[in-house]
Amino acid sequence: MLIRLYLEIQRLGLDWQVRPSGTDVRTSVKKSRLPDLIVMTEEQRQSIQGKSAVLELPPLLTIEVVSAESVKRDYERKPLEYAAFSIPEYWIVDPLEAKVTVCLLDAGRYNQTVFTGNQQIYSPTFPELALTAQQVLTA
Secondary structure (H helix, E strand, O other), X not given: OHHHHHHHHHHHOOOEEEEEOOOEEEEEOOEEEOOOEEEEEHHHHHHHXXXXXXXXXXXXXXXXXXXXXXXXXXXXXXXXXXHHOOOOEEEEEEOOOOEEEEEEEEOOEEEEEEEOOOOEOOOOOOOOOOOEHHHXXXX
């Protein structure tokens, strides 16, 4: 997944960066989350360079991979926090249920679309990315 997003960013010539877990995202004054994957702008990357890796601005895309311990957190708590922080796109990759849920921010709430099997995922952040739910789940 990381490599596919990286290659798409390179293909489009964007100054974005895709990062695996290791960069916190501020979700409130006293709270931050550590997503499994984020896509951020160059400006955001520079804002944390040489500092603690906590983004104070919402990344373009946040991806969480569900585990048995994180189901409630990934489906209930994080969408509320990420929406409040104005993250425009949030993917919930769920290998337990074999689905990818793409959450798109609209008026402060997420509209969710579920993709399974060979359904091609639609992402406004990466509108030309040809990626199916199965490809994401096996990445």
